[in-house]
Amino acid sequence: MDAPAPSPPPTDGSAPVVSLRGIGRDFGRVRALDGVTLDLPPGSVGLLGPNGAGKSTMLKILLGLLPPSRGEASVLGVDPVRDPRGVRRRVGYMPEVDAYITGLTGVESVSYAGVLSGLPRSAAMQRAHAVLHYVGLGEIRYRKVEEFSTGMRQRVRLAQALVHDPDLLFLDEPTNGLDPDGREEILEVIRDLSTRHGKRVVLCSHLLRDVERTCDHVVLLAAGRVARQGTMAEVRGGRKDFLRVRGRGESAGFEATLRAAGCSVARAGADLVVGVPGGAGTAPVFRAAAESGWDLRAVAPEEVSLEDVFVEAVASGNGA
Amino acid sequence: MPILEQGYEPYRGPVGGGRGNFLAIAGAALRRNRRWYAWVLLLLSLLFGSAKEYFLVLACYVPRALGFTDDNPFFTAFANHPNLYPDMMATQTFWALVMAITVGAGEIAEDLRTGALVFYLGRPLTRLDYVLGKVVSVSVAVLLVTLLPTLLLFTVQAVFEGRWEWLAEHAAIPFAALGYSLLVSLFASGFVLGVGAVARRRRWATVASAAVLLGLWFTALVVAPPTGWTGSGMEERRIKQALAEARTEEETKAALKRLSDSLDPIGSASERAEWRALAPDSTLAACGRDLFGTPVPSNFPWKRHWVLALGVPLALLGVLWRRVRAVEIVS
């Protein structure tokens, strides 16, 4: 009896979800964004940057809450300046900070979010329950949101962002303050959404390990500009001929043996980073362990962590 | 039958244009004010605001209904006094403002504190939806205190009177009551939402608007007390004496009119009457007298009370309008 929903214009798999052309935004004399040109591909994208790099300004522009000073933006083919409500109807936004209405229960607040996004009342209630189940909030959803713990509030915010079945999700620090279990569950939900349900996800987070494990693409902002951009593999790259080594017990003898074999050794937290002469692979490490009797537990090629990339990019950005 | 997947389901139902969004916002705001003290206050305000008039009307008509034929001139005069309804609503006005403070002053502050504004702004809404929703939510509370008891009393009186001519003569009353209630709603919501928006805590917003209201009210009270109220009570004593000494019906009527005027909360008879405009309830009541067709004589060449009653809430709503936008920018 109800007319079927006007289905969103079919986005073909490769068209950019978000496209920015020379976007800039000034607050007084402060230049928050400085000519950002960017195409975010479908899939899950990590949007990174130090504090004050312009991430939240960019999100606000994309949500149509803030007009850019210069440039053009398009989100899912909609111009957020001309049709901010149209953008927000098709986008789910999970804010970083608490955003709840006091006095409403978990399920009420999610269905309220649905109603405000244009869902009929009954449909909103049904979806609120389904979505809360999906993000893992059980019977607690009949209690008031202000009584919830941080983790539960985070789930409610995620459910609010999902209730109107948006095509694109902006998730701002979705795992902040969660314990390892809770974080793993939320990341699992995000991965599931982006891989199995075709949602496009833009994830902002300071916890780079989470981004490493969730996102296919990375965009790194620094001082209002794009500092790095690409797939996770492209951005991280690898350091050839370096190995990360871990073991038990006093490692002085082992290190000496390695150095004698022509390797470099550096400490990295509990681990050692060993530079081996070209082409030797792990053999010198195993040999040194056998000779020195050190209890070797793990050897693996040293990968550049996203954190290293981040720190380097920000440092060079500041120097420039 | 396929196994039902326990995961995420896409939504394929209809999506509306969001035209009634402000009603949804008003509904949520009202729902969160379902607190016990709001109801206690509602009860109190109905009692304080309308008890006197209900008593007068019932005291006039109930004896008639019970078969007493000789009407009590005192109550009959009051029940048909042209100032019965405007006075009643004038008393209600103060309580309507108190009610609005209890219900609405913390609305914006609470939304700022809990980040609800961010919640709203992430949705397909406009700022107008938000502000309108809040205004409607306060207005409903105000109408409960003002319009509801007034219309009820009018119905009671019309039923007891039983004459169509009476109804025709007094047909303007419900409309005036409606107009006045809407004016009070606008003033009350503009006042509490605008003043309350300066704070970031419900408690401080409530205190700030209560302090402003009480401060103005006390000021007006000290400078220009309404006759027969806090003053020495001399006027009251004099009228009672005149009533006791009245011999003819004319004299009694004049004394009664003097009494009802002296109880007039607008304080039009007080020495520094122009200061009464400081008390919002008096200013509104003056507008009410205009609406009910019994205007208070004013020394001013222009309708100052109308400018205040309409200008203040609109200016304060302007403050709110800016405040809602500012939050978009400040992270």
Add this chain to the structure above:
Amino acid sequence: MTPSPLPPPLPPGERPEAPTVAEGAGQILVRQLAASLRGKRFLVTCALAGLAPLLSLLVRDPDPVVLERLVVLLLLPFLLPLVAVSLGSGLLYDEAEEGTLTFLFATPVSKSAVVLGKWAAALVSGWAVGFVSLGLTFAFSATPLEDLGPFVRASWLAVLLGFPAYLGVFTLLGTLFRRGFLAGLIYAYGYELVVWVFPGSAKRLSLGYFLRSLLEPHAPDKEPFEGAFYLQPPDPEGVCIIVLLSVALLGLAISLAIVPRKEFRARNVQG
């Protein structure tokens, strides 16, 4: 990346002694004064306390009754408790709710010294506000002060003693209850007014009674004391002074004794 140098080490034996109660309270007093002078709440308090002088300036009526009404109806029963409740009722719980109290309690200054310092700050700023407000009210008035006679002196005395007395009550309420502000408002504008309805010595259970007792014998016109505010024969000045002083000191002393026994946690913090 900049290498972070370490914060300076403390040479052995150079760790300073804990400050005494007076030193600690003094530090807190200074900081609290500086903070409240800039705080929004203090500005609101000042604005409200400025109401009396403002009216005095606007009305400019030589009739001494106007001035008397300003003091007896506005300043003493309405503004003075308001200043006291806004400065005194959140001494500890305000900071506990904000979360900054933890910092103060994580220093070698005792909890009682913290309360003492904050109380002293409230007293100083409250007195300042009260005296300035009263002084300006008199100064702006068109009434020659000679017409008022001893009423002027009685007003100063009422502010001098009345403020600490109210502050003592609100300090106590503020250390006992998380919602000390609400409790304070209920006390000042609920309890104190209700007590007036009861006859006989029941009126003596409010601070307002003793404040009025100080003023009434000197009032140029008895009118404000009539009606709902009528007083039974007022108590002698000496009794009033003793009662107000002891309420002030008792409130503070009980608060100081209670504080070390209580936990001040922000709400909803567990785990």
Add this chain to the structure above:
Amino acid sequence: MTPPAPPLLEVRGCSRWYGPVIALNSMNLALGPGLTALVGPNGAGKSTLLRLLTGEIRPSAGRVLVLGEDPWNNPGLFRRVGYCPEQDALYEEMDAPGFVSYMMRLRGFDPAAARTRSEAALAACGLPAEAWGRKVGGYSKGMRQRVRIAQAVAHDPEVLFLDEPLTGLDPVGRRELRTLFRSLAERGTSILLSSHVLHEVEATTDRILLLHRSRLLAEGTVQEIRDLLDEHPRSVEVSCDRPRDLARSLLAHAAVEGVRVAGDGTIVVQSRDPAALYPAIVRTVVEEGHAVTRMESPDDDLEAVFRYLVRG
């Protein structure tokens, strides 16, 4: 190896409940110097333990001792103790050096020393000097966090409690402060730090206290804890050029329970006796000359330990 020192922190049969809710259940703990991380799921009692240790709350039963003294109503103890609480609260109207030196004055330093030490501490915590003149209320979350940490370390405490000190910091800040904590610990400050982010804890320290369901579940280094869990078979993944040969050789060892060839040159070796397993693998690889590209155990890091212990 450090010689056994008297415990700096001691918790004896300590419980704490809030109304009917129990937050800490008969905990016993003795902790020596060094940098220790406090981990556990939400509601496990981490913050409660820190609050008890800093005298913010009182135990409902049992005793807590810090440096041999009861912290409840013992302000003198804070001459030697620093605390950075969890809530993101500051005096918004003060500037950062003003705030930290105020705290230092309350700790008994004279004005000049308070000022210089505060500025040094702020510099060490990486608060940019151009922000010093501004009010704290205008700071970003990361800057506020740095101020809060500076306040805790400025008086060079012997014991330092940090409750979620890295929340809100960006990756650069996280790295800087981790370095700071490590250096402080090396200088002799004892630090107890609670955190949710396990891989960061791992990069900061290897000594942890794991709290779960209001109890102390495990204590020690990650490896020690892992080795205690002998009922869980350990699996080690080895990628090499001739996986089947290596698998065959390893099967001959008594320590090896099973080997699975996982494809793409990786074998998964399972054992209940890691102490014997690893030397066996190393010896086999060296003797038979396998070209190993990678040897790792998915069960070896803190997250795996956490999973085992917490999820049961």
